[in-house]
Amino acid sequence: MKVVVLCGGLGTRLREETEFRPKPMVEVGGKPIIWHIMKSYAAHGFDEFVLALGYKGEMIKEYFYNYEVLNNDFTVQLGETPSLEVHKGHEESGWKVTLVDTGDSALKGARLKSVERYIDGDDFMVTYGDGVADVNVRALVDYHLSHGRTGTVTGVNAHARFGKLSLDGDRVTRFMEKPSETEDLINGGFFVFKRRFFDYLDCGPSCDLEYGALERLADEDELRVYRHPGFWSCMDNVRDMDYLNDLWTTGQARWKVW
Numbered sequence: 001m002k003v004v005v006l007c008g009g010l011g012t013r014l015r016e017e018t019e020f021r022p023k024p025m026v027e028v029g030g031k032p033i034i035w036h037i038m039k040s041y042a043a044h045g046f047d048e049f050v051l052a053l054g055y056k057g058e059m060i061k062e063y064f065y066n067y068e069v070l071n072n073d074f075t076v077q078l079g080e081t082p083s084l085e086v087h088k089g090h091e092e093s094g095w096k097v098t099l100v101d102t103g104d105s106a107l108k109g110a111r112l113k114s115v116e117r118y119i120d121g122d123d124f125m126v127t128y129g130d131g132v133a134d135v136n137v138r139a140l141v142d143y144h145l146s147h148g149r150t151g152t153v154t155g156v157n158a159h160a161r162f163g164k165l166s167l168d169g170d171r172v173t174r175f176m177e178k179p180s181e182t183e184d185l186i187n188g189g190f191f192v193f194k195r196r197f198f199d200y201l202d203c204g205p206s207c208d209l210e211y212g213a214l215e216r217l218a219d220e221d222e223l224r225v226y227r228h229p230g231f232w233s234c235m236d237n238v239r240d241m242d243y244l245n246d247l248w249t250t251g252q253a254r255w256k257v258w
Helices: 012-018 033-043 057-065 067-071 108-114 137-147 195-200 213-219 238-249
Strands: 003-007 048-053 073-077 083-087 096-101 123-128 131-133 151-157 164-168 171-176 185-187 191-194 223-228 232-234
Touching: 003 033, 003 108, 012 238, 033 048, 033 131, 048 057, 048 108, 057 067, 057 096, 067 083, 108 195, 123 137, 137 151, 137 191, 137 223, 151 213, 191 195, 195 213, 213 223, 232 238
Parallel strands: 003 048, 003 123, 048 096, 151 223
Antiparallel strands: 073 083, 123 191, 131 232, 151 185, 151 191, 164 171
């Protein structure tokens, strides 16, 4: 089952970084966040990826095209016929990565429709290029296959990183710092879809994913939620980037399941 990663957004709330690179290439612990996302999927046995590129997508292409040199030691012999010997050192052997230009201004639904020709199975996965989690992807897929509906969205704890306030008007009746359990769920990405989901999309640049396609799935009773009570975080701004880097540096990166 292939994994589509949406990599095309402008990342305007992280402009300090995304002015120079696409958001999926912003680093956490010295590696692009897209690498962390892909490592999470590969840890569960899913290592075929389709990257839907947009803003500064050429930088993502260059990263994977030069991946062996960038992530291994190598010996180069200079002369009339230069030769390169790569000394294998990374653990990503066997990954298959397809990189697809989907336009600089297209919304997520149009980007997803643009990669349809590279999806050859009955089901496929989709996630955002800026969110990490310790989702059990194998269990997510099993759940999706069990209910038979068109789509599955992973619901994550909206207060996993933030304090929750219980209010009575302006009066705080209860303060819970980072509560571990709550019924409030948000869309955390980590989708699984049946191939027929492409029928809900088109290549028009205004075709979105959340507004339109997913709303229709819900209206038609074709969308189910996989509840993930564990760790989840997005990288929406500089504060998020610093938070993830701090977790990595202090050995608390719960998304590191490999």
